[in-house]
Amino acid sequence: MFLKHYACCSDELLIEQLNSNLDYQFFCDISLGYERLTNYKIVSQIRCELASKLSIGQLEKHLYNQWRDYIDHPDQVVVDATCYESELRYPTIQKLLWEAVDWLYRQLKRTCSALGVRMIRSKYLKWKRRYQGFSKMRRKTQKKRIPLTRALLGLLKKLIDFEQSLREHHNITFNLAYYRRVATIKKVYAQQYAHFKTGAKIKDRIVSIAKDYVRPIVRGKEIKPVEFGAKVNKLQIDGISFIEHLSFNAFNEGKRLQSTIYKAQSLTHRKTKIIGADAIYATNKNRRYVTHHNIKTDFKRKGKRPKNYKDENKLKALITKERATRLEGSFGKEKQHYHLNRVKAKTKATEILWIFFGIHTANALEIGRRMSQAQQIAA
Known part of the structure; x- marks a missing residue:
């Protein structure tokens, strides 16, 4: 970890430096000789181990x-x-809602394919094109933001209900990361729906579904x-x-x-x-x-x-x-x-x-x- 911040480089580049730099090997008290480290994930594994302690x-x-x-x-x-x-990325309401919709839709599609269940009709592709068109606009006016936000909230609610019904009617289990992400998405929906309806300030606002602690x-x-x-x-x-x-x-x-x-x-x-x-x-x-x-x-x-x-x-x-x-x-x-x-x-x-x-x-x-x-x- 010291060498990573000293060299100010990515995990992959750090391993490449360690393979070729004898000073780095001497610092880490190792001698690779003609061998080479190929597992770039070892740095991430060490970081996770150290972080837990x-x-x-x-x-x-x-x-x-x-x-x-x-x-x-x-x-x-x-x-x-x-x-x-x-x-x-700089968070906006539309970006946050679309990230939640996109992630949940892909997970549901994969789950339905594994179970042999028909995917809910959601007009996902239509709203994907609408969002992409909106994101390319230089001036995102209130007239454009409000209907898109309303539509994304409705689509996200539909996907959340379908995901809950799938888990209730089928005996399936997921890993802990999946349940955490779904819980985060539900909290995002609750926060943004209340803000859209009342305009009230959001307390403990979530700005990323991947980093819900930020x-x-x-x-x-x-x-x-x-x-x-x-x-x-x-x-x-x-x-x-x-x-x-x-x-x-x-x-x-x-x-x-x-x-x-x-x-x-x-x-x-x-x-x-x-x-x-x-x-x-x-x-x-x-x-x-x-x-x-x-x-x-x-x-x-x-x-x-x-x-x-x-x-x-x-x-x-x-x-x-x-x-x-x-x-x-x-x-x-x-x-x-x-x-x-x-x-x-x-x-x-x-x-x-x-x-x-x-x-x-x-x-x-x-x-x-x-x-x-x-x-x-x-x-």
């Missing part, structure tokens, strides 16, 4: 203990949140107002990043300042003296907490300026610079160079593992550079 908190404590000699100022912390987006996360950015993926509240100690909280549901990172301080202190076994965070963390509750524990921050001061305002302002500027350069810079570095720009894992557990290895691969290389510099100085 991942414990982020315990692993990060172990990593910090190994790296602590190369981490200066363990009592100084910066924190911010970002979203690591999933590999997902939720829209409103970030308020100019280019990307909404992102789809895992939101991570990340703390950094001397340029080394750790995951404080990871969730596929939106959360207010401003409420997680205290838990960030607890996390930092559990890693370092030192009292946190300085913490840098942006304005969303500067709530009254957090201000009272850091004041009570005598923790310096870069929060904008309320009320009258104190006598030592200039010295305090210089310290705040240094804290803000550290957060804005090293922490926010690490977000872009991980996304561009360590395979976190679009997370291509297929399940929730493997997606969390993917993010974990992307962040800590960047950490490991930074620690490696510091070790090299320390050895050069000692020599």
